[in-house]
Amino acid sequence: MTLSTDETTGMLRIAGMLDIDVAQRLRESLLNCLSLPPVAVDLSRVEGCDAAALQVLLAACRHSTAAGNGLQLHALSPSISETASALGFSIAVSAEASAGSGPDGR
C-alpha cells in the first residue's frame, strides 16, 4: 500500500494492495482523514482489497459526527467495488458513503 498526498488539493491517494497486512496502517491513515476540515480520499488506484481492508473502509464510511467530518471518498477502484459486492456490501462514492444493503444503512 502506498500513500501520497496531492499537494494542490490535499487529497490522500491510497494505491496498491489493501489486505490484512496493511489494514492497521490503512485505519490510521483514514483516522487522520477524519479531521477538520475533512481530507478527501482517492482509492481509484487500489489494485486489490480483501475483507480485512474492506471492513476498515466500511468503518471509516460509517464514521460521521455532527461536526461533519465523515469520510470523503473521491473515487473507488473496481477491485474495491468487486470485493464489496462479493461480500454483500456497497460503498458509495460521495461525502455520504453508505455501507450494507439493509434499509437502515447498517
Next chain:
Amino acid sequence: MAANPVDTFLNEADDLLLEIEAAALSLTADPTGDAVNRVFRAFHTIKGSGAMFGFDAVAAFTHHVESLLDQVREGLVKVSDDLANLILAAADQIKLMLLAAQGGPPVDSASQAALLETVASLSSGHAPAAVGAASPQVPSAAAEEKLWNIVFRPDPALLSRGGNPVLLFRDLKKLGSCRIEGSLDRLPSLDEMQTEVCYLAWTIELTTIADAAAIRDVFLFVEDGSELRIEAVAPVVSVAGPVLPVAVVPPAEEARTANGQNQSREATVRVPASRLDRLVNLVGELVMNQSRLVSAASRFHSPDLAAPVEEIERLVAELRDDVLQIRMMPIGSIFGRFRRLVHDLSLQLGKEIELVTEGEETELDKSILDALGEPLVHLLRNSIDHGIESVADRLQKGKTRHGTIRLTATHRGSDVVVSIQDDGAGIDRAAVRAKAVARQIILPDDNLSDKEILNLILLPGFSTAQNVTSVSGRGVGMDVVKRHIDALRGSLSLTSEPGRGACVSLTLPLTLAIIDGLLVEAGESQYIIPMAAVTENVELPRGDRLRNNGRNLVSVRGELISYIDLRQSFGIDGIGPPISKIVLV
C-alpha cells in the same frame, strides 16, 4: 499440556475411516440413501485436514477418490459392489499411508497405483478437478431446488487465520444463485476496531438443489467458532403457467451456537485413556481409605464424626459410580468393525453371510471392551469358516442362500452376555468325540454329556477342521478365547443343534476397574476376596470343626467341604475366635 494438532488429526482420521467403512458396507443395500454423502464427507475431511497438517500424499490420493464419489453423488456413476469394495480398499490404503507417514512400513506404490487405476476405470470419463481446495458439489438438474437461508457470523479470528470470505462465497455460488447481504452490527468505530478481528457477518439466500450437508461443506474449514445456521425455507417450483402456491416446509434443524457447538448435541471431550486409568486408580484408593475411615469412626461412637463420615461415604460412592460410568462404552463401538470382517471373509470364502447385531448400546468397561475384540474375531472366523455352509450346500439343505450370524449383547444382572449365533451346520459331536478319542483325551467307552463333548473343543489344539485355512482351522482359536474370557473373570458356554447352527455365549462382568470385595481377617491381618468369586459364607463354631486325613472339613447342608485355615497356613499363633467364618469360593 496442549494436544498436538497432528495427533488430533490422526485420531479424527481413525474415526473417519471407521465411518467410511460402515457407510461403504451399507452402500449397496441403500444406494440412494445417505451412505454416499457420509463417505464423501469423510474423504473430503481427510483430504482437507491431511493437506493442512502436511500429509500431502494422503490428500492427493484422497482427492481422486473424492472426485469419483462426487460423480456418484451427481448420478454419473452408479453405486455397485465394485464401488463399495473400492471405497474399502481406498480406506485401507489411507490407513497404510498414515502409518507410513508416522514411521511405519513404506506404502506399496504398485498397489496404490493399481487402486488409482481402478478409480479411473470406475469414473465416468470426467477428469478430476485440479488438486486444491475442495470443489463443492455441482448439483444435478434432476433434483428439486430449495431456498435456503444461511446466517454466517464467523469466528472473530477468521481473518487472522487466513480465512477469505470472498472465496467462500464464490464456492457457495457454485451451488446455486445467491443473494448475499452483509451486516456491520458487530463493527465498532474506526478508532476502536482491531484490524485483524473479523466484525463482518452475513445473511445469505441460496437457491440450490444441494442438500444442507453440501452447503455446510462449503463452510467446513471456517465453521469452528462461528455461528452458522442453514435453514430450508421452501422448495422452489418452476412453472410455465400460473404461479402455484408454495408450501413453506418447516426449517431444517441446522442451528449452531456462537461457540460452534450444536445446541441439540452434547459437547464431548477427548481424554487420553491413561488419564482415565489414573483417575480410576485414585478413586479406587479413595474408596478403600473411605472404608477404613468408616471402620475407624465406628469405634469412636461420636455423632460429630459419624455425620461427615456418612456424607463422605455417600459422596465417594457417587464419585466411584460416575468415574466407572466414564469408562463405560457401548459395545457397538467394536461391533462396527466386525461387519468389515464378515464382508471380507465372505468374499474370500465365496459364501454369502449377513451379520445381524443387537444390543449395540449395551455398555461395559473400556478395558473389557478392548480385550473382547480378539476373542470375538476368533469366534466369528470359526462361525464363518466352519459354521456357515457354502451357498450350494445351504440350498441343497433347503436353507436360504445366505447364512446369518447374529451378534447380540444384553445386560443380565451385573453381567453382560455377548452371544454369537449362526444358522450353519452346528458342531459335529461325533467328529469331536472321535478326535478326542484319537488324541486320548477320553476313552472310547467314556460316557460324556452333550455339554461335556462340546466343551472338548475348548482344549488347546483341538480342531476337527478338515483343512487349515487362512481363516481358521489350526485349533488355536477356542482355547485362546477361553483364556481371554477367564482372564476377564467371565465364562463361556457352547450350545449347538446339528444342521441348525451353534451359539457361543460369553458372560462378562460390567467392569474390572473397581470391584466389590469381601474383607476377611486372620489374626491381625486383613485380606480381600473379590465378591464375584464368593458363593457363600458359612459360620463354623469351634466345636464343630472336623478333620479327616489331615484335611479341614465343614458340613454344609449335609455335604462335606474341605477348607483352608488361614491361621494354620500363615502360622498365626493362638486358638482363634470361637466362631470362624468359612468363605466358599
